[in-house]
Amino acid sequence: MSLTSDRPWTRSKAALLAVLPLAGALALGFAANARGSAPPAPAAPVSPRAGQSPWGADDQIGTLNMMTEASRLEALRRVRSGKVYDLSVEYFVGMPSWYALGDPRYQYHLTHTPHGHAVDDPMNHGHAMNEKVSYTGDSVTMYTHMGTHIDALNHFGLDGKIWNGFSASEHVGDRGWKKAGAEVLPPIVARGVLIDVAAAKGLEELPPSYRIQPEDLKLALDRQGTRIQPGDVVLVRTGRMKHFHDADNERYMDEPPGLGLAAARWLIDEQRAMTLGADNLSLETFPVETEDNWVPVHTYLLAERGVPFMEVVYLEELARDRVYELVFIGASLKLRGASGAPMRPIALPVEPRRGDGP
Amino acid sequence: MSLTSDRPWTRSKAALLAVLPLAGALALGFAANARGSAPPAPAAPVSPRAGQSPWGADDQIGTLNMMTEASRLEALRRVRSGKVYDLSVEYFVGMPSWYALGDPRYQYHLTHTPHGHAVDDPMNHGHAMNEKVSYTGDSVTMYTHMGTHIDALNHFGLDGKIWNGFSASEHVGDRGWKKAGAEVLPPIVARGVLIDVAAAKGLEELPPSYRIQPEDLKLALDRQGTRIQPGDVVLVRTGRMKHFHDADNERYMDEPPGLGLAAARWLIDEQRAMTLGADNLSLETFPVETEDNWVPVHTYLLAERGVPFMEVVYLEELARDRVYELVFIGASLKLRGASGAPMRPIALPVEPRRGDGP
Amino acid sequence: MSLTSDRPWTRSKAALLAVLPLAGALALGFAANARGSAPPAPAAPVSPRAGQSPWGADDQIGTLNMMTEASRLEALRRVRSGKVYDLSVEYFVGMPSWYALGDPRYQYHLTHTPHGHAVDDPMNHGHAMNEKVSYTGDSVTMYTHMGTHIDALNHFGLDGKIWNGFSASEHVGDRGWKKAGAEVLPPIVARGVLIDVAAAKGLEELPPSYRIQPEDLKLALDRQGTRIQPGDVVLVRTGRMKHFHDADNERYMDEPPGLGLAAARWLIDEQRAMTLGADNLSLETFPVETEDNWVPVHTYLLAERGVPFMEVVYLEELARDRVYELVFIGASLKLRGASGAPMRPIALPVEPRRGDGP
């Protein structure tokens, strides 16, 4: 099975996993706490459908509401080093991405070059100035879910509605969504945690289609001596990234290991993470565990829980240096109406929180 | 005279300003200091030409070398509030930019919509799943110097060479520059200073084509009670930004106020700023003050001094709140080979430095 | 009023023209004739709505069904000269077109150049082969209604339906229309007639917003000594074209002279022309004569009558040489699902038909 082909993503003969019937009941049970922005718990939906925001009828950013001035200041105050980890990949012609449905590949075009500008002389500057002033300009085209990026809450909905009940029929124009577009996503400044699942299992890379379970996350956290705090950015490492800069689309894209539904629910509903990121393209694994939904983790996070999340996050250097606790700083481009946006997040190591140790 | 037309940018009858003959001699005279990365002063060029880097023969980031782990940590430690200022504009169809030479306007295209996906059924999921899972995807096209962005050092050179002597004939391929492309620019984490020139003059907006002089900068700094420190990100506000979100291309683009050569030299050569940013498209004013160079501030900064700098920076809220000292955090997209890249920088207020007051 | 601005197209205070109440009753009254494909006359709609095709429930090409092998052979047999008139404009960066709603301008990008290919050596051919073999490649982006082109029947509908009742809700996917896309339009080989309205009035160019009436067409035909035959391609010259190659977007686009509704009805319903073309962008004039429809001639031709038609047709040389009767040969690109397609039609002079004279 292949993400680069047009074949269906669902495993037609796979036994449907029991999808934690209790998790729904626990969902979004954010306990009142000192962080100020914790919402009242919404009623759990009986069957998956777009969630209603506890942050108000016009909320379009979901769990990113968990950030406050206090939470950001606290995260920044614990920085213990000026070493910056760059969590972004490069954009280049030939970069791996999701091409199965014909979306544009990354394109780069020179529109002005020093020599070409002199040949064209488009401003009638004449030979002398064109020889002197060497002008280079260029343009790019990209799918919005390419390279290191965030998924906005309008990227996937359920039954025609996205998070907070905004409907496609009412809010999708020819220039994208009128609601929950990438332009409303705030910069993210928060405590972050790396969960290096591959390393915890002693592997360079999780096996193809490996579906990460809550136990895998717990094991890795234990081995790292790390704990998740409510409001965290949780970064999950599968080890797939090494194929990205090789520009090996098949090795990066096909049968990716990633989160299963239970693991996503554990992180959001129980651990109360604010948002997630992973080093693969899709966060979730493929083939998926549901027969009637080709992206169940996407719809769970985006539509049911209101969690914008990040993909193709470069975690190799954090993993190498065993930086498991960090401040995460990332601001995605404000592409009006868009379902996602590129970003270049960074991380800096922080002092362990009191009580964070094993 | 108009940036939206094809007419030459240079003021043909303007008296050529005396361009501070001594400034060259002082250029890049970075005193040895505690910040570790201060380079030896290079000899000043007799006539403008691409500078040779004091940071080594392969240096491609110029003054961004001034950042160190220590400088970043110091900047972050002085954060006194978790209030985040978003320094980026939105990307939207119709946004103002530099179109005079036919560069692509910002384009946004929906490639997947919930309804269209159901009509097409491109993965043969059938009616039920297509009704359930509502997929939106989209793509964008942009010139690399559009919206809030940074200019890489290959954007403008002199006599066919960019900063540090890399030549266009050797290093420009069909996918951009092999040297000094946007992908090598590091994330910027540094102390920043806002210089609100418009406010210092009691204006909402500087007059068309107003050429900011060193005296204007000094006046504004005095009124603000702010001092520039070596290694700072200096943000210059002209007041032009209000026309941007009105999508008024002519009002935003034509005859912009901006830096003159003397002001740029004062900031870089005397004040030892690390990089600059402004709220107009071009940083410098047009028409320019040189007969033989249509972008003298660009070539001075990029080619002569190795200063990557930022344009279309949104400074309105910093100005409104009179936040003149800040930590600047911005990381541009790593577009391989490109001459510029979009970014969404943020700022947080910092405690005044000891001795920063008037 | 301006086509290049976002202001409404309709003349809000204009008296609504009486729109020929009888024309509907006469509509499409194709008399049975020897050409074989003449359809039975459909009932006239009481108010404008998408017409039902007399050529069958799946018809997607409308009046182009009037062409037969016999009609094409007859047209070609009357060619009297091998002189080819090129009826197409060039595509170039900066070309005038319809930009008011943000559609992409024509873009041209070099993707391979002889020098760049040698710098990149993307196939590892090495220096010698790259110096020897000089490769140039390029790509283009265009709106489908740019340059000389044809409008497919899905370009404009009424009340959500296009010609023959195909509905947008059922047939528009993310890759365009499943019905009446440009790929189904056949090559056009037919007798053609030029009506040089500008010349008949002794003008280089019709005045801005001049609305051509049936009388104008009759006058020009009389002066030319030309008659329209059923099944003809009718080319209408307003004189606007001279501004196109000047790349003067405002002069080409704003307040164009063009067909009014009565003239369009006269050509289609009474003269039984197969298709129309004009030298302006829009065929019809702006501002329009209807309060409730911003493109009444478009919806009349495309949706009510099933007439695909052509715009930005280069008629200057035909006019100069007074070639009023011709064979028209044009085949538009088969862009799957698209609402229009570029084409490069040609014309050759033909012998006058018996009885064509005045």
Next chain:
Amino acid sequence: MSLTSDRPWTRSKAALLAVLPLAGALALGFAANARGSAPPAPAAPVSPRAGQSPWGADDQIGTLNMMTEASRLEALRRVRSGKVYDLSVEYFVGMPSWYALGDPRYQYHLTHTPHGHAVDDPMNHGHAMNEKVSYTGDSVTMYTHMGTHIDALNHFGLDGKIWNGFSASEHVGDRGWKKAGAEVLPPIVARGVLIDVAAAKGLEELPPSYRIQPEDLKLALDRQGTRIQPGDVVLVRTGRMKHFHDADNERYMDEPPGLGLAAARWLIDEQRAMTLGADNLSLETFPVETEDNWVPVHTYLLAERGVPFMEVVYLEELARDRVYELVFIGASLKLRGASGAPMRPIALPVEPRRGDGP
């Protein structure tokens, strides 16, 4: 070996074919004839290099100069049927083409849809008009050598020069070539001949990498009872086309059968064809027969002989109906400066020429 990968095209261990040493001496030996435009024979180059045009120092269309008013009229006069054969493929997302070096795939984007236009109301027309007038618009992006198209003479050169000695260093600006761009190519109206090589061998499709030799062409012509005349458009059928509309990029692109150098020379230098076309992407076969040139037939035709030629020509229906003699009518889009351009040629059957039989 694969055209869809980045591996070199040349067969590194293949014995270099003896490339007809005499062919050069015979090259372009156009005998004086009644067609008026026959040029004097140029001296044969000793080693391959860009040819000098016998049609003048500014000639940019090469052998298309062989067309005259008389030749076109003669071709059209022999049309014996109004049956039109459409020689063009469709453009669609996912269409096979040359992607190994990252060139843009065909993209199609809706920019206006009836529903989206009503949601956006970009012209402030209000609900009633937006419900009434159903607007669809769209844009496309394509590589210029995609789908049925012609190669302009600037597509491949030798030693930095194209046909007639125009050099890349002098004539390539940022918007393409100043010389021999697609905009100068005239419409083609000429006698055409189909050579169905696959059918002559009793095959549906020639084997992978089959290199067509002069003997193959002669055999097929004999079996068809067809003769080439000077000035003809020669269409060569390999049988590859069936994979195109299956959207099977590998089967269409990899190891294509096609012309070898000897066959190209026989057609141009001995048979004096005006231009060629084929049903594969590349006209020539791959791997090629030269060690030092990855596209020897391209450089022979374009650079040495000045023959613009056509690729991805749809010949299936002509072959099915055994139409071997035809009038070819094709006009490529006038893309300024471009190295190629899409076209939709047509063919109509003609009466056999006197003496054409076996």
